[in-house]
Amino acid sequence: MSEHSFTLDGKHVAFQPGQTIIQAAMEAGDYLPYLCYHPDLKPHGSCKVCSVKIGNHVMASCTTLAQDGLVVESDIELIQQERLALIQMLFVEGNHFCPSCEKSGNCQLQATAYDMKMMSPRYPQFFPNRPLDASHTDFLLDTNRCILCSLRVRASRDIDGKNVFGLSGRGIHTHLIVNAPSGKLGDTDFSATDKAAQVCPVGAILPKRQGFKVPIGRRIYDIKPISQYSVKERNKT
Amino acid sequence: MVYGDAQAMLLHMIEKRIVMSQPHTDVAKQVRAIVDDFGGDPDYMLQILREVQERLNWISPAAIDALEIALNTPRTKIEAVAGFYAFLHTTPCGTYRVLFSDNISDQMLGNMSLLERMLAKLGVERGKTALDGLVSIDTTSCTGMCDQGPAMLVNNRAITHLTPARIDAICELIREQTPLAAWPAQFFQVDDNIRRPGILLNHHFAPGEALAAALALGRDGMLAQIKLANLRGCGGAGFQTGLKWELCRNAPGSAHYVVCNADEGEPGTFKDRVLLNAHADQVFEGMTLCAYVIGARRGFLYLRGEYRHLLDALNATLERRRAMGLLGKAILGAQGFDFDIEIHLGAGAYICGEESALIESLEGKRGTPRNRPPFPVTQGYLGQPTVVNNVETLAKACLIARHGGAWHAAIGTAQSAGTKLLSISGDCARPGIYEYPFGIEINDILADCGAVDVQAVQIGGAAGVCIAPDEFARKIAFEDIPTAGSVMVFDRSRDMFEVARNFTHFFAHESCGFCTPCRVGTSLLAATMDKLKEGKGSPYDFDEIKQLNQHLLLLSHCGLGHSACNPVLETIAKFPLAYESRIMHSHYVPAFDLDGALATARRLTQRDDSAAHLEADHE
Numbered sequence: 001m002s003e004h005s006f007t008l009d010g011k012h013v014a015f016q017p018g019q020t021i022i023q024a025a026m027e028a029g030d031y032l033p034y035l036c037y038h039p040d041l042k043p044h045g046s047c048k049v050c051s052v053k054i055g056n057h058v059m060a061s062c063t064t065l066a067q068d069g070l071v072v073e074s075d076i077e078l079i080q081q082e083r084l085a086l087i088q089m090l091f092v093e094g095n096h097f098c099p100s101c102e103k104s105g106n107c108q109l110q111a112t113a114y115d116m117k118m119m120s121p122r123y124p125q126f127f128p129n130r131p132l133d134a135s136h137t138d139f140l141l142d143t144n145r146c147i148l149c150s151l152r153v154r155a156s157r158d159i160d161g162k163n164v165f166g167l168s169g170r171g172i173h174t175h176l177i178v179n180a181p182s183g184k185l186g187d188t189d190f191s192a193t194d195k196a197a198q199v200c201p202v203g204a205i206l207p208k209r210q211g212f213k214v215p216i217g218r219r220i221y222d223i224k225p226i227s228q229y230s231v232k233e234r235n236k237t
Numbered sequence: 238m239v240y241g242d243a244q245a246m247l248l249h250m251i252e253k254r255i256v257m258s259q260p261h262t263d264v265a266k267q268v269r270a271i272v273d274d275f276g277g278d279p280d281y282m283l284q285i286l287r288e289v290q291e292r293l294n295w296i297s298p299a300a301i302d303a304l305e306i307a308l309n310t311p312r313t314k315i316e317a318v319a320g321f322y323a324f325l326h327t328t329p330c331g332t333y334r335v336l337f338s339d340n341i342s343d344q345m346l347g348n349m350s351l352l353e354r355m356l357a358k359l360g361v362e363r364g365k366t367a368l369d370g371l372v373s374i375d376t377t378s379c380t381g382m383c384d385q386g387p388a389m390l391v392n393n394r395a396i397t398h399l400t401p402a403r404i405d406a407i408c409e410l411i412r413e414q415t416p417l418a419a420w421p422a423q424f425f426q427v428d429d430n431i432r433r434p435g436i437l438l439n440h441h442f443a444p445g446e447a448l449a450a451a452l453a454l455g456r457d458g459m460l461a462q463i464k465l466a467n468l469r470g471c472g473g474a475g476f477q478t479g480l481k482w483e484l485c486r487n488a489p490g491s492a493h494y495v496v497c498n499a500d501e502g503e504p505g506t507f508k509d510r511v512l513l514n515a516h517a518d519q520v521f522e523g524m525t526l527c528a529y530v531i532g533a534r535r536g537f538l539y540l541r542g543e544y545r546h547l548l549d550a551l552n553a554t555l556e557r558r559r560a561m562g563l564l565g566k567a568i569l570g571a572q573g574f575d576f577d578i579e580i581h582l583g584a585g586a587y588i589c590g591e592e593s594a595l596i597e598s599l600e601g602k603r604g605t606p607r608n609r610p611p612f613p614v615t616q617g618y619l620g621q622p623t624v625v626n627n628v629e630t631l632a633k634a635c636l637i638a639r640h641g642g643a644w645h646a647a648i649g650t651a652q653s654a655g656t657k658l659l660s661i662s663g664d665c666a667r668p669g670i671y672e673y674p675f676g677i678e679i680n681d682i683l684a685d686c687g688a689v690d691v692q693a694v695q696i697g698g699a700a701g702v703c704i705a706p707d708e709f710a711r712k713i714a715f716e717d718i719p720t721a722g723s724v725m726v727f728d729r730s731r732d733m734f735e736v737a738r739n740f741t742h743f744f745a746h747e748s749c750g751f752c753t754p755c756r757v758g759t760s761l762l763a764a765t766m767d768k769l770k771e772g773k774g775s776p777y778d779f780d781e782i783k784q785l786n787q788h789l790l791l792l793s794h795c796g797l798g799h800s801a802c803n804p805v806l807e808t809i810a811k812f813p814l815a816y817e818s819r820i821m822h823s824h825y826v827p828a829f830d831l832d833g834a835l836a837t838a839r840r841l842t843q844r845d846d847s848a849a850h851l852e853a854d855h856e
Binding site for chain 2: 043045046047048049051058060063078082085086089090092093123124126147148153163164165166167168169170171172173174177178179180181
């Protein structure tokens with residue numbers, strides 16, 4: 001047992017120096033929602049869904065180091081409202097057709113929205129024109145669903161050592177690119193064994209010939225809400 | 238939008254035209270030469286791309302192929318950077334790239350009618366490249382010429398004082414394909430407009446005088462004077478300069494760096510442009526002083542791309558200083574005091590004024606602000622201790638070396654020592670640069686610049702505060718209104734809603750896109766302001782604006798997102814009438830315009846008769 005601890009919604013959470021708030025909380029079995037975080041990759045802090053209240057500040061728990069005596073609030077109305085707004089923003093920014101999406105039921109964005117009891121996307125849709133890329137033998141790349149978490153970018157760069165993916169553009173025009181002059185995934189060295197094939201929290205990259213192997217209704221987040229899974233189980237999807 | 242066949246063909250034709258004039262092997266050779274100029278170092282990615290853009294007019298797939306080989310860097314990394322900066326183009330653009338500065342000060346001087354005039358004269362659609370690939374016309378964020386606008390950039394060269402006659406002349410020059418170098422020199426004239434000089438602008442600086450004084454004081458003595466002077470950063474945040482230098486000096490690292498932040502992008506500010514034009518020696522010497530104190534051997538001036546016109550003169554100044562022994566090895570004969578400065582140009586990204594984004598950009602990456610801490614003083618350029626100071630701060634350091642810290646501390650107010658350069662524009666008789674001791678009242682500033690019938694003053698740019706007449710007795714000082722110096726004046730004829738709407742579009746355009754709240758939220762905010770403008774506003778939208786502001790303020794990764802809501806919050810609080818007149822409907826009205834959605838179909842069928850329109854909107 002570590003002698004270091006902070007409180008999360010009044011409960012003591014032990015941590016090792018160097019751990020971030022989300023790392024310590026998850027090790028203790030507490031749930032904080034997130035989309036751009038992955039336990040195997042360096043924290044990034046871009047989606048902001050894991051934001052918590054510390055004192056008068058709202059901070060991303062994935063990039064904030066745990067400190068002795070910190071009072072961290074997560075399960076409060078302000079934070080719930082702010083997180084919900086982020087999820088709603090992500091839904092209108094891309095084109096998310098849950099009913100026809102193969103990822104439905106295994107999707108962290110959808111599951112997080114359900115868990116937060118999101119009833120509508122609230123904001124006007126952006127309806128961006130985003131390409132679909134079926135050029136790869138084993139994978140379908142559908143950037144309509146991309147939430148720009150950069151997990152695949154980081155996994156390919158930092159774990160696979162390949163740089164298959166990147167983010168280009170700026171602001172609302174930020175978009176995913178792949179490492180080929182043609183811009184097609186089929187012309188890259190991306191493969192099923194890549195870490196980058198396993199980290200997408202949404203349905204932006206789908207293995208081919210697997211469609212509906214597990215029927216809707218029996219998928220991971222159909223069974224129980226995302227908040228009730230351990231971090232390990234969540235990142236299997 | 239449907240990507241029409243005609244458009245695709247056109248694009249193909251343009252590409253063909255450009256490719257034909259630049260055979261593949263030739264592109265590779267030119268790219269190779271550029272990469273060699275930068276020592277083949279991928280840290281110079283942005284500078285290399287900027288140079289490719291300048292010489293080849295776009296960053297073509299062939300150029301990226303060549304860069305991939307020459308830099309041994311995956312193209313995802315190259316395209317990631319090329320796609321981030323507004324002045325880099327990965328699709329073919331016009332031989333003449335015209336960008337109208339679109340700050341509110343340019344709009345107030347009629348930039349939009351000039352833009353329309355130019356589009357009509359040249360038969361071009363805004364944001365599209367002309368059929369023959371000759372010209373593309375669009376807008377860009379404030380180019381820092383607010384005191385001599387409306388302004389534009391043509392192939393990144395600033396043109397000021399635009400008038401209908403000047404636009405017509407420019408159209409003619411473009412049509413005749415006259416090279417930019419042969420355009421009338423007065424088009425490119427940029428005035429300093431120094432209206433009220435003070436201790437800084439009046440100082441007749443002799444190159445080397447501050448360094449000689451510093452060497453006499455010694456490193457610790459020099460630092461002590463900066464601290465005693467109570468000098469605070471002039472870029473807006475106002476951090477204690479002496480403390481920053483000390484923290485950096487004390488931070489362990491294999492090398493220390495000095496960076497001068499000349500990415501003066503805050504709308505309405507242009508004082509750094511004037512300092513770099515009229516007092517460049519003093520700025521470079523300030524950097525050298527800092528290098529002496531912190532033990533740096535390399536320094537960078539990060540110059541915004543909009544100030545490309547200053548580059549050659551600045552490089553000449555550096556060269557002269559090297560010849561004088563004020564840069565290079567053993568400066569002023571002091572053994573071990575080696576320091577040199579190189580200039581990096583930005584390429585159209587406001588966010589790079591944020592110090593950690595600036596450092597990313599210096600390292601040749603996308604200008605995404607870093608997670609902080611660690612701060613640049615301990616982990617900056619290449620992860621090493623780095624001081625990032627504003628242009629004005631560094632120039633002032635020279636005055637302190639010369640006159641001493643106590644002299645400086647005695648000027649201004651208790652918490653704000655010295656003077657402040659203000660960039661004044663908008664509705665006033667004498668726009669330009671004014672230097673005041675800290676503590677000056679808004680009233681006095683307005684009287685000096687000849688502003689009458691003032692409705693509001695925007696201080697600190699788009700990210701700043703909006704001051705109404707009942708606050709004109711407030712003072713410019715860290716105790717009251719801190720600012721990097723942008724002062725935009727609005728008289729009673731101006732619509733403060735439009736001012737705020739301009740700023741929301743600025744932030745949406747300049748958001749780096751890294752974090753969700755700012756990437757999506759700034760666009761939603763701008764769209765909601767547009768909805769109000771279109772007369773579709775209801776109390777619901779008003780509440781929505783307030784909520785978006787809260788999300789931006791609480792959740793954003795950096796100051797851009799935090800301040801993106803300022804102009805709206807400030808004007809709602811102080812000029813509620815400007816908003817109330819926009820709340821036309823008591824019930825929610827969708828922003829979606831059914832008839833507007835048919836515009837593409839009408840254009841394709843070349844119809845605009847009444848049957849091609851839906852009936853007028855019904856409530």
